[in-house]
Amino acid sequence: MAPQRFFAGGKINLFLKTERLRADGFHDISTLFLPFSRPADILTVEWEAPLGIHVTASSPDVPEGKDNLVYRAAMRYAEAAGIAPNWSIHIEKHLPVAAGVGGGSADAGCILAALEKRYTRLGGDALFKIAASVWMFPFSSPESPGRRRDAARSSAPWKNSPSRRSYSFFRDFR
Numbered sequence: 001m002a003p004q005r006f007f008a009g010g011k012i013n014l015f016l017k018t019e020r021l022r023a024d025g026f027h028d029i030s031t032l033f034l035p036f037s038r039p040a041d042i043l044t045v046e047w048e049a050p051l052g053i054h055v056t057a058s059s060p061d062v063p064e065g066k067d068n069l070v071y072r073a074a075m076r077y078a079e080a081a082g083i084a085p086n087w088s089i090h091i092e093k094h095l096p097v098a099a100g101v102g103g104g105s106a107d108a109g110c111i112l113a114a115l116e117k118r119y120t121r122l123g124g125d126a127l128f129k130i131a132a133s134v135w136m137f138p139f140s141s142p143e144s145p146g147r148r149r150d151a152a153r154s155s156a157p158w159k160n161s162p163s164r165r166s167y168s169f170f171r172d173f174r
Contacts, residue, residue: 003046008110009037010101041107042092043070045114049088053078059093062104072134073108074115080130081121108134 011033019028055071056064065071070089078085089111095103112127122130 001047003044004114006043006045006110006114007037007040008043008095008103008106009035009040010095010103010106011035012101039094041095041103041110043107043110043114044090044092045111046088047086047118049086051084051086053085054088055091056089057091057093059091059097061097062091062093069104069108069134070111073112073130076130076133077112077115077122077127080126081115081119083119083121 013031013033015030015032017030019030021027053071053074054065055068055074057068062068066075068091070091074085074087074089077083091107093103095101095106097103109131112130116122116127
């Protein structure tokens, strides 16, 4: 089977207020954010690679292997779905690293969506739990503004935005 390509856009915080520091080292936040689809990182997935999960990246600033959020998300998906993974994932970076646009988390969310599209084993609630377990928070519309308040590792579409039926995942704040 030929490798497949998937696109992971980022987000811009239109408003972000960092609030109290929690005991777990994270801050509660309030934010309003706008997701964007371009520019986007490109994830190329080979579904029939040697046994295991192999993650590489075009940027030396992105960790590879087990230290990468994409690896962690893919591994947790495999565990939850009861799949023996044999995936090779290459991340071609177009979003800046550590710039606050959610690139690494969007990449991890992208691989969760790609895995669910291929295997259809888990569904939305399980995907949200996986996302939260790798320090991401989900929101339900990658093309409409979203809001988030406090540490609930969840978010919602902004009440004035149109609804969509797709998901993006962004990392929690330390």
